[in-house]
Amino acid sequence: MRGPLTTQNQNCYRQLIEKEAYTRLAWKIKYGQEYPSRIAATFRAKKEPGLPKLPAAETILPPIVKREVQAVPEPKLDLKLKAPLMRPVTPKTRETLYDGISTEGKGRALYMRQRLGKGPEEKFDHPQLSSWEYGWKLDYGIDYRSPVSGRSGIVRSTFYARN
Structure with a gap:
């Protein structure tokens, strides 16, 4: 089976x-007279002369x-009023593009x-996405150092191989 048979798939198939x-x-309505079906031809061949004719089914x-x-008219919004998603690029950065x-x-x-x-x-x-909110405008410590009294230096020098 390709996938689950959802209501949308069922409606499409119907x-x-x-x-x-x-x-x-x-x-059949347009070309039925020109191209009779085989079933109708076999019935015509088997007809007995004494049977009454039935009216043709229309x-x-x-x-x-x-x-x-x-159509519901969309409200005309001035495009200048919409807030842009991204801040505009600086002219110096834009010049590098060309x-x-x-x-x-x-x-x-x-x-x-x-x-x-x-x-x-x-x-x-x-933030454009909800996942961006977790780290939005967080101040990261750029100057990160290992603690002086910690074990990280010992583990790094003894456990990990140099190559």
Whole structure:
């Protein structure tokens, strides 16, 4: 089985079957006289002359109902009022984008390296994802040193091999 049979999959499958049935029925109505089916031909051959003729069954399709969906007008928002997701790039960084080509380490490659060097706090005004909130604007101790009385130096020098 490819995947779970959800309600959406069932509805899709039902619509496909209905569409195929309507297409076959429309074709039969349009071209049925020109191309009689084999079943109808065998019934005609086996008819006895004394039997009364039954009226031909007319297939009537339900009328096509065109539903007009009234579109809800979207409120016209001024694009200038929307807050941008990202802070604008500095002109100096923008100039690197158009200077040189990526294969030489300039242009887009240099621009992307400069943008990668910045943290999300510098690129965005507020967190875009809920997972960003955990570390948002945390001050990390850049000058981290091992404690003088701790065991980390001993473990590092005795346990780990140099190569």
